[in-house]
Amino acid sequence: MIIACLQMTSCPDVTQNMDELKQQCLNLPKERPLLLCLPEGFACFAGAADANLQLANNGQADEVIKQLVALCQEHNIWLSAGTIPLPASQTQHWAASLLFNAQGEVVGCYHKMHLFDVEVADGTGQYQESRYTAAGNEVVVVDSPFGPIGLSVCYDVRFPALYNKMRLEGAEILLVPSAFTCPTGEAHWHALLRARAIENQCYVVAAAQVGDHGHGRHTYGHSVIISPWGDIMAENKKHCGLIYHTLDRSMLEQIRAKMPIISHTKFTCELKNEF
Numbered sequence: 471m472i473i474a475c476l477q478m479t480s481c482p483d484v485t486q487n488m489d490e491l492k493q494q495c496l497n498l499p500k501e502r503p504l505l506l507c508l509p510e511g512f513a514c515f516a517g518a519a520d521a522n523l524q525l526a527n528n529g530q531a532d533e534v535i536k537q538l539v540a541l542c543q544e545h546n547i548w549l550s551a552g553t554i555p556l557p558a559s560q561t562q563h564w565a566a567s568l569l570f571n572a573q574g575e576v577v578g579c580y581h582k583m584h585l586f587d588v589e590v591a592d593g594t595g596q597y598q599e600s601r602y603t604a605a606g607n608e609v610v611v612v613d614s615p616f617g618p619i620g621l622s623v624c625y626d627v628r629f630p631a632l633y634n635k636m637r638l639e640g641a642e643i644l645l646v647p648s649a650f651t652c653p654t655g656e657a658h659w660h661a662l663l664r665a666r667a668i669e670n671q672c673y674v675v676a677a678a679q680v681g682d683h684g685h686g687r688h689t690y691g692h693s694v695i696i697s698p699w700g701d702i703m704a705e706n707k708k709h710c711g712l713i714y715h716t717l718d719r720s721m722l723e724q725i726r727a728k729m730p731i732i733s734h735t736k737f738t739c740e741l742k743n744e745f
Contacts, residue, residue: 471505475713483514492537505548542571591653620643628662644675693713
């Protein structure tokens, strides 16, 4: 069972980004089953502040989904589609992370729960994701040939209760498609991802945006696949392209058996209902 991450430098041009994705799919390993993970904003990134809202409301997102269905069927792959903007209202969209099976069917849909309203010492300075993005309120864990998969997005990684909840719901693989800023990435990227892997005894798979996207946006890259023991099994630091790793579920089972943290915990996770 292979998990692959595609690191991208996406731009505002949907056609250009989708052409890059299709080209990279030709470089995938031949082994199946295979799960390909895409970064946050893979189809449209940077540009106008409301670019994703426009994508959600003008029908382009539907066309992106059709092309992803075709890629799954053509290459016989499962696909985690980073985030795709889907309409929530006339003024906001969902940052939706869709999981497709090899037949091109949507088997999971997670709406990004924690929104990036922060100040960062980079070229943008201040981010207000909630201006155009609606916050989700559902934890999503999906059964798959690779094991149960928990869905999350980028800024979610700073909120460990979400991942603990997914572990309690059976997750063995945690997906974190991202577009981390350079300052926050240098400070916290690896520490946060490795912590989520270690404390939940799960694989963590984080496909990332990287480099200069224009319009003042720069992202950190460093797409990684991390073992349930916290080891980095594959990493792409600063280049576009694929990394991949063969899952070892027996290792995950051994780690959980030898250190049964779920049975030892004194706390149960309850997410706040403040949406």
